[in-house]
Amino acid sequence: MTYSMSTCAPDSPAPADSEPRARPSSNQVLQRLGRLRGPAQAREALPLLPQLAQEYPGDHRLLRAISEIALRAGDVAQATEYAKAAIKPEIPGAGQYLHLAICLIAAGEERDACTALLDAEAHAMVDADSAAMLASLYVKVNEHERALRGYQQAIELDPRNAKHHFSRAATLRFLGRLEEAEQACDSALEIDPGEYEAYLIRSDLRTQTAHSNHIEDMEQALERVGAPYMGEVMLCHALAKECEDIGEHARSFRYLARGAGLRRKHLSYDVRQDLELIDELMEHFSPERLNPARAGGFDSPLPVFVLGMPRTGTTLVERILASHSGVSSAGEPPDFPRVMAALAERQTPGSAGDPKALIAASLDLDMEQLGRQYVDSLARRVDGGLRVIDKLPFNYLNVGLLHLALPQATIIHVTRDPVDTCYAVYKTLFQRAYPFSYDLEDLGRYFIAYSRLMDHWHRCLPGKICRVSYEALVEAPERESGRLIEACGLQWEDGMRAFHNNPSPSMTASASQVRRPIYRSSVGKWHNYASELEPLLRLLRDAGLTSES
Numbered sequence: 001m002t003y004s005m006s007t008c009a010p011d012s013p014a015p016a017d018s019e020p021r022a023r024p025s026s027n028q029v030l031q032r033l034g035r036l037r038g039p040a041q042a043r044e045a046l047p048l049l050p051q052l053a054q055e056y057p058g059d060h061r062l063l064r065a066i067s068e069i070a071l072r073a074g075d076v077a078q079a080t081e082y083a084k085a086a087i088k089p090e091i092p093g094a095g096q097y098l099h100l101a102i103c104l105i106a107a108g109e110e111r112d113a114c115t116a117l118l119d120a121e122a123h124a125m126v127d128a129d130s131a132a133m134l135a136s137l138y139v140k141v142n143e144h145e146r147a148l149r150g151y152q153q154a155i156e157l158d159p160r161n162a163k164h165h166f167s168r169a170a171t172l173r174f175l176g177r178l179e180e181a182e183q184a185c186d187s188a189l190e191i192d193p194g195e196y197e198a199y200l201i202r203s204d205l206r207t208q209t210a211h212s213n214h215i216e217d218m219e220q221a222l223e224r225v226g227a228p229y230m231g232e233v234m235l236c237h238a239l240a241k242e243c244e245d246i247g248e249h250a251r252s253f254r255y256l257a258r259g260a261g262l263r264r265k266h267l268s269y270d271v272r273q274d275l276e277l278i279d280e281l282m283e284h285f286s287p288e289r290l291n292p293a294r295a296g297g298f299d300s301p302l303p304v305f306v307l308g309m310p311r312t313g314t315t316l317v318e319r320i321l322a323s324h325s326g327v328s329s330a331g332e333p334p335d336f337p338r339v340m341a342a343l344a345e346r347q348t349p350g351s352a353g354d355p356k357a358l359i360a361a362s363l364d365l366d367m368e369q370l371g372r373q374y375v376d377s378l379a380r381r382v383d384g385g386l387r388v389i390d391k392l393p394f395n396y397l398n399v400g401l402l403h404l405a406l407p408q409a410t411i412i413h414v415t416r417d418p419v420d421t422c423y424a425v426y427k428t429l430f431q432r433a434y435p436f437s438y439d440l441e442d443l444g445r446y447f448i449a450y451s452r453l454m455d456h457w458h459r460c461l462p463g464k465i466c467r468v469s470y471e472a473l474v475e476a477p478e479r480e481s482g483r484l485i486e487a488c489g490l491q492w493e494d495g496m497r498a499f500h501n502n503p504s505p506s507m508t509a510s511a512s513q514v515r516r517p518i519y520r521s522s523v524g525k526w527h528n529y530a531s532e533l534e535p536l537l538r539l540l541r542d543a544g545l546t547s548e549s
Contacts, residue, residue: 026059033065042073053082060086064099076107094123094130101137108335108377110141117141124150128158132167139171142331147171162192170201178205193221196231200429203238208245215242229266230431233259237429244427249528256427257532263429264438271442278397278449280359282456285400289363290460298371301408303378304387304488307395308414309450310434311424313470317414318391320481323499326490328385332392335377340401343370362401371405387488396450399457403464410488413454416470418545422447422536423526444539451545474520 024032029052036045049066056062067082080103087096097120104113117137124130135150151168158164169184185202188195199218208214221227222235236259243252304321306314322329344361345352351361382388387410395402402411416424422444425437436446458465466487473480481499482492526533540546 023055026056026062029056030062030065033062033069036069036072039072039074042069045069046073046075046078049078049082053085060088060091060096064096067099067103071103071106076103079103080107080109092123094120094127094134098124098130098133098137101141105137105140108333108338108380110381113137114141114143117143117146125153128154128161128164131157132164135167135171139174144171144175148175160191162188162195162198165191166195166198169198173201173205181205193224194227194231196221196227196234199238200234203241208242210246213242213246215239215246218242229262233263234429235259236262237427240427244528253529253532259429260426260438264442267435267438269435269442271436271445274436274446275449277355277359278453280356281397281400282453284359284363285456285460287460290400290403297367297403297405297407298369298375299408300371300375300406301410301489302375302386302388303406303409304389305395305402305409305411306389306391306414307393307399307411308454309396309416309421309425309447310393310430310437311428312393312414312416312421313473314391314393314414316470316473317412317468317484318389320477320496320499321387321389321484321488323496324485324488324490324493325495326386327389327488328382328387329389329391330378330381333378333381333390334392335381336374336390336392336395336398336402339373339377340365340370340398343373365405367405370401374405386490396454396457399454399461399465403461411465412484412487413458413465413467414470415467417523417526418447418451418540419526419533419537420470420522420524422540423529423533424522426536440533440536441539444536448539448543448545451543471523474523 033045036042046069049070053063053066063082063086067079067086070076070082071079080100083096083100083103087100097116101113101116101120104110104116117134120130120134124134131150132154135147135154138144138147138150148168148171151164151171154161154164155168165184165188169181169188172178172181172184182202182205185198185205188198189202199214199221202214218235218239222232222239227235236255240252240256240259243249243255304327306317306321308314318329321327340362341352341358343365344358347364348357348361351357378388378390396413399411402409422440425434426440426443428437430437436442458467466484468480468484478497481496485492485496530537537546
């Protein structure tokens with residue numbers, strides 16, 4: 001449905017002799033805007049928004065609605081502009097500030113978003129849902145202590161809400177307060193045994209023992225009728241983890257296969273599309289295209305990209321490097337792919353929604369502009385540092401562009417035994433990410449393609465990428481840590497030995513493990529499941545990636 005510029009009503013020709021229609025009231029326009037559903041309709045209405053804002057100046061409700069539509073349409077800049085215009089300090093309530101913070105977070109403006117959240121705090125803390133929303137947004141800007149206070153306030157106002165207790169548990173886990181996190185999970189499940197994600201994170205907070213685990217309770221929960229499919233998936237993954245901890249490997253894998261298979265059944269995913277995308281990358285980013293003489297780009301040594309398959313030790317590398325006084329971590333920001341897609345879409349409309357078109361369009365970008373915009377975005381996320389870590393694992397897809405846009409950046413590729421990697425990926429419930437991880441054949445085929453891609457980057461960029469293996473890192477941590485910090489152009493500091501004492505939050509799948517000193521117990525763990533992993537092993541053997549039989 002299209003809307004006329006002046007009325008936001010359906011277009012229709014007016015009779016020649018009719019009187020001009022009266023302008024709709026703000027309430028009428030709000031109702032019509034409220035009927036726009038989904039991103040497609042929001043994008044269709046996007047060109048009408050500036051004139052609507054001009055025709056109803058100062059109407060904070062309408063400006064907020066316009067901002068929400070712009071955000072739904074993906075125009076973050078316009079959404080932020082209208083969200084700021086909608087702020088009326090004299091009007092009580094946290095909603096206007098929370099919405100502005102959402103827009104600013106989407107724009108990568110985390111510091112400004114934090115200011116908006118501080119403005120919201122006095123209004124939000126009087127209502128449980130607002131306090132919880134405030135806390136969830138503080139999590140997104142890495143202000144976890146403030147988030148914790150928000151969730152605690154939500155619990156005080158609404159103590160029987162299991163979601164508030166679970167959210168508090170997740171935040172405590174990010175902060176490394178693992179015993180408190182387990183207690184908060186227990187509280188959530190006591191209130192509502194259907195708060196399934198609490199089972200999942202509770203299982204990961206510590207190594208379970210034969211005398212202290214939750215297996216019986218979770219098996220009873222699994223038998224109850226009426227669990228949504230994701231609840232069953234979470235219970236199965238939690239049971240697999242706890243059964244593995246107590247050495248019941250066959251039982252563990254049965255639950256894991258059940259959970260992963262159920263998750264795969266509900267995914268619309270074809271691994272062939274990802275394999276074709278990797279082939280496109282290798283074709284477009286040829287050795288000639290990546291020749292250093294043609295790199296150009298933005299000359300900044302600030303970024304340190306830590307990348308590789310998930311569960312290979314990227315978080316361990318990040319924590320070691322971030323324990324250096326000159327290094328900060330931005331976590332796993334989507335900034336580089338976001339900036340790249342935005343520039344490509346501006347230059348080649350429609351490319352951002354088509355992965356293959358995006359690859360071709362990205363090569364025509366102004367690399368200096370791409371690098372500069374990314375570095376500006378990265379710098380806004382941290383409070384300084386000679387180097388800033390970007391630990392988005394799947395930046396392995398972007399290595400060619402990283403080199404062209406940021407020739408002075410450090411790129412660290414973390415590797416691990418192929419079968420250990422694939423088993424660790426298979427047993428991790430990523431929920432929305434890494435859809436190849438829930439089927440052994442999908443996983444094997446994807447890992448083979450990933451390996452081909454990384455071999456391609458290393459051949460095209462000899463000496464540019466610092467490769468570190470997880471096994472070498474846990475076997476000789478000081479030697480390998482010294483090599484990593486040297487690759488960043490910095491000097492070793494003795495404090496790096498105690499990286500596990502770093503109190504900074506971690507929001508990755510390894511949030512619990514990074515609080516421990518380096519351990520070796522995960523090396524070779526897949527051998528406990530050799531027969532169950534045979535479909536994967538066969539693929540990796542045929543590709544020459546493992547000699548294991």
